[in-house]
Amino acid sequence: MERIAMSQEERDWLEWLKRARDGKMTQREAAERMGVTERWVRKLLRRMKKQGDAVVVHRLRGQVSNRKLPAKTQKQALAILGKPDWHDFGPTFAAEQLAKHHQIQVGKETLRGWMIAAGMWQPGSRRMQDMHGWRPRRSGFGELTQWDTSEHDWLEGRGPVRYLVRMIDDATSWSWGRFVERDATSFNMAVLWEYIEKNGRMVDVYTDRDSMFTVPRRKGESEQERQAADRLTQRGRSLRELGIGSILANSPQAKGRVERSFLTAQDRLVKQLRLARVCTLEAANAFLEKEYWPEWNECFARPVKDYPDQHRALSEAQDLAAILCHAEDRVVANDYTFSFAGQRHQIRREQVQAGMRRQRLRVELRLDGELKARYQGRYLTIEQCGLRVAVPPPVARKPPRKDHNAGGKSAWMQGFFDRPTPPLWRLIGDGA
Numbered sequence: 168m169e170r171i172a173m174s175q176e177e178r179d180w181l182e183w184l185k186r187a188r189d190g191k192m193t194q195r196e197a198a199e200r201m202g203v204t205e206r207w208v209r210k211l212l213r214r215m216k217k218q219g220d221a222v223v224v225h226r227l228r229g230q231v232s233n234r235k236l237p238a239k240t241q242k243q244a245l246a247i248l249g250k251p252d253w254h255d256f257g258p259t260f261a262a263e264q265l266a267k268h269h270q271i272q273v274g275k276e277t278l279r280g281w282m283i284a285a286g287m288w289q290p291g292s293r294r295m296q297d298m299h300g301w302r303p304r305r306s307g308f309g310e311l312t313q314w315d316t317s318e319h320d321w322l323e324g325r326g327p328v329r330y331l332v333r334m335i336d337d338a339t340s341w342s343w344g345r346f347v348e349r350d351a352t353s354f355n356m357a358v359l360w361e362y363i364e365k366n367g368r369m370v371d372v373y374t375d376r377d378s379m380f381t382v383p384r385r386k387g388e389s390e391q392e393r394q395a396a397d398r399l400t401q402r403g404r405s406l407r408e409l410g411i412g413s414i415l416a417n418s419p420q421a422k423g424r425v426e427r428s429f430l431t432a433q434d435r436l437v438k439q440l441r442l443a444r445v446c447t448l449e450a451a452n453a454f455l456e457k458e459y460w461p462e463w464n465e466c467f468a469r470p471v472k473d474y475p476d477q478h479r480a481l482s483e484a485q486d487l488a489a490i491l492c493h494a495e496d497r498v499v500a501n502d503y504t505f506s507f508a509g510q511r512h513q514i515r516r517e518q519v520q521a522g523m524r525r526q527r528l529r530v531e532l533r534l535d536g537e538l539k540a541r542y543q544g545r546y547l548t549i550e551q552c553g554l555r556v557a558v559p560p561p562v563a564r565k566p567p568r569k570d571h572n573a574g575g576k577s578a579w580m581q582g583f584f585d586r587p588t589p590p591l592w593r594l595i596g597d598g599a
Contacts, residue, residue: 173224180223188212236273244271244278245285252441258282260435268442302421304338308471309478311337311414312362312369313425316350319433325446331432332358335425337373339469342428343460346451352379352401353534356491360534363409363487367478371412373422381415401493408490410479431467489539493532499523499542504552505530507538514540515548 173181180201187197187208194212198205215222244265247253253261258279265271265278273281282288305311313335321328332355333344343362347354362369374380382398399407406413416422436459443458445451481487497505503514503523507530514523528542540547 177223181220184208184211184215184223188215236277240271240273241281243269244273245281245287247271248282248287252438256438257434258288260438264438264442306338306474307370307477308336308339308341308474309366309369309476311371311373313337313373313422315375315422315425315429316347316355317429317432318350319429319437321346321437321451322440322445323437326448326451328448328451330354331429333425333428333432334358334362335428336468336471337424338474339471340424340428341464341468341471344455346448346455348448353493355379355402356405357534359405360487360491363481367480368409368411370477370479371414372406373414373416375419375422376415376417380413404494405490405492409485488533488535489531489541492534495530496527497530497540499526499528501525505540508532511552512538512540512549513552515550518547518549 183192183197183200186192187194194205194208198208201208211222247265247269248256248261256264259275261282262273262275262278265273279288279290283290315333317331317333318329319331321331327348328346330347330350331344332347332350333342335342343365345358345361347358379400379402381403382400403413419426439459440451440454443454445454495507497507499505499514501524503519504511505514505528506512523542526542528540528547531539531541533539538549540549
């Protein structure tokens with residue numbers, strides 16, 4: 168008779184069945200230890216008379232599962248994974264994309280086994296990583312938003328897309344963001360503008376200590392002195408005018424939620440953009456809006472409806488165009504002009520009012536390139552002055568000097584004796 172390999176649990180079951188058969192324990196005690204009913208114990212004892220010790224081994228042991236996928240499906244999946252666009256896909260993400268693009272339904276663990284057997288995937292060793300202090304999530308949607316930018320070759324050389332500005336909610340991991348041309352203040356303000364129009368004002372933002380968010384300490388200045396000076400960047404000023412608090416992280420691990428989301432995006436998003444043949448910034452942002460963010464929020468974020476929404480609407484006094492801009496104070500000159508970005512601008516005559524000279528006004532360079540000037544809460548009509556052309560001073564010219572060395576004689580005597588002389592009678596007559 169062929170020997171059957173048993174597990175430890177099956178050997179224990181066989182031991183308790185034999186004790187119940189030999190009367191060394193009751194059927195109830197055997198059922199309690201096996202975790203089954205007494206009826207099932209009696210049924211197994213009846214089968215033991217015919218099958219012997221094999222009664223505890225499942226009848227499907229060694230047989231092909233009814234749920235096993237056909238070899239054709241395995242061959243088709245491995246053929247797709249062998250294409251260049253799929254060369255770096257892991258089993259989990261590959262299973263999702265096979266179902267999405269090719270309608271091949273296969274479990275991630277089944278696909279993992281296929282890929283390992285085909286040499287397409289090598290399982291990595293699990294290493295213990297450094298632990299960071301745990302911080303509990305916030306309790307409301309919009310209570311805290313982590314904000315950061317990731318620089319990466321998102322299109323793998325197919326187009327100039329390198330910067331992804333991302334905002335992720337701390338309580339729910341709900342995410343949203345945009346690809347931008349540069350990691351500059353104006354582009355980050357534009358992303359914040361869209362976020363506020365979509366959701367409202369968050370309570371706080373959690374960022375790093377980049378120069379766009381905070382002014383570095385001066386030489387010999389302490390942190391307390393810097394805070395007392397209350398120097399703000401343009402983004403810091405905008406957040407204050409919007410009533411949004413700013414929390415600055417002391418390390419990347421402190422805002423680990425957005426940092427880890429970038430690692431996921433640099434794996435998944437890059438491959439999805441590759442499969443979608445995205446080559447431009449506009450197409451990449453369209454893919455984010457229609458494909459990536461809905462899938463991310465569905466798979467990795469908690470349901471937003473389960474959390475209280477703490478976003479706030481804008482007040483009547485808050486104008487996003489006037490807040491999310493580059494704003495500076497300037498002094499009105501005596502001729503009712505002011506300088507900005509190397510140019511002088513004239514206040515229109517009908518806008519001039521008494522006491523305006525030597526006073527400060529707020530100059531706003533909007534995100535659309537328009538320049539606005541506001542004085543005492545009122546916007547002025549301004550126009551750019553013409554370029555001042557510097558007129559050179561006149562050159563003083565000295566009268567020409569007589570050359571006394573030209574032949575040794577004066578030029579006025581030349582031809583004097585050649586001129587005709589009047590008649591003598593006329594001279595005498597004139598003298599009389």
